[in-house]
Each structure stands twice: as structure tokens, then as C-alpha cells.
Amino acid sequence: MKVIGGRRSVLAGASGVGKSTLVNALVPGANLPTGPVRQKDQRGRHVTAAASVHELPGGGLIVDTPGIRELAMGIEATELPWYFPEIAELTPRCRFNDCTHSHEPGCAVRAAVEAGAISARRYRSYLRILETL
Numbered sequence: 001m002k003v004i005g006g007r008r009s010v011l012a013g014a015s016g017v018g019k020s021t022l023v024n025a026l027v028p029g030a031n032l033p034t035g036p037v038r039q040k041d042q043r044g045r046h047v048t049a050a051a052s053v054h055e056l057p058g059g060g061l062i063v064d065t066p067g068i069r070e071l072a073m074g075i076e077a078t079e080l081p082w083y084f085p086e087i088a089e090l091t092p093r094c095r096f097n098d099c100t101h102s103h104e105p106g107c108a109v110r111a112a113v114e115a116g117a118i119s120a121r122r123y124r125s126y127l128r129i130l131e132t133l
């Protein structure tokens with residue numbers, strides 16, 4: 001809760017990994033349906049049908065998604081930085097208004113990653129999602 005309290009977070013991942021279970025644990029009364037674990041591969045069934053937003057006790061929002069593919073269908077490449085606040089913050093400093101922060105010259109985000117101001121792990125995650133859009 002320390003990490004996501006007061007922030008906007010999106011749960012994304014393959015179906016059956018327990019995203020809805022996590023929301024239920026964090027948000028009293030969320031009561032999201034979760035699938036029983038299948039005997040064969042120990043993974044839950046895909047039960048999240050649509051993205052849902054939940055307010056966290058003590059502030060902040062958490063978004064449960066059916067899976068990254070379904071989530072990505074509703075996101076434009078130019079909107080992706082909104083889900084990475086540290087990237088969104090630097091976007092206005094990029095040379096180009098439509099910078100995707102992947103290859104453009106004069107990109108403030110890539111400069112920040114190289115300088116260690118933005119986590120390389122987060123940036124790789126951003127690029128992986130960007131590729132799917």
C-alpha cells in the first residue's frame with residue numbers, strides 16, 4: 001500500500017495471475033469475481049471481462065484490466081505516458097510534441113533513463129507495451 005497509496009496504478013498482466021485477487025485484498029468491498037485455480041496448471045481462469053477502476057482506502061486509484069492486450073486496444077501510443085507518471089512528467093521537454101520516447105532525437109525521457117533519473121526497468125516496460133500499440 002505504501003507503493004500505490006495516493007497514486008493511480010494499473011494492474012496489467014496475463015490472465016489468471018491474480019490481478020482481481022490483488023484488488024480484492026487492497027480495496028475493501030471491491031468483491032471482484034476471481035476464478036478458481038485450475039488443477040492442471042495452477043492458474044486462475046480468465047474472469048476479468050472489462051477494466052474496472054477502484055478507489056484505494058486512503059487515496060489513489062487502482063485499475064484492474066482484463067490483460068495487457070485488451071488494455072492496449074484502448075490506448076493510443078500518445079496516451080501511454082499517462083500510465084507512467086515519471087515519463088509523462090518529462091514529455092513536455094522532448095523536442096517533438098508527438099515523441100514516443102523510443103527513438104526520437106532530443107528525447108528528454110531517454111536522456112533521463114541514461115542519466116539514471118528514470119528506472120531502466122520501468123522504461124523497458126514502457127517500450128514493451130508501446131510495441132503492442
Ligand SMILES: [Zn+2]
Nearest residue numbers: 094099101107
Ligand atoms: Zn521523448
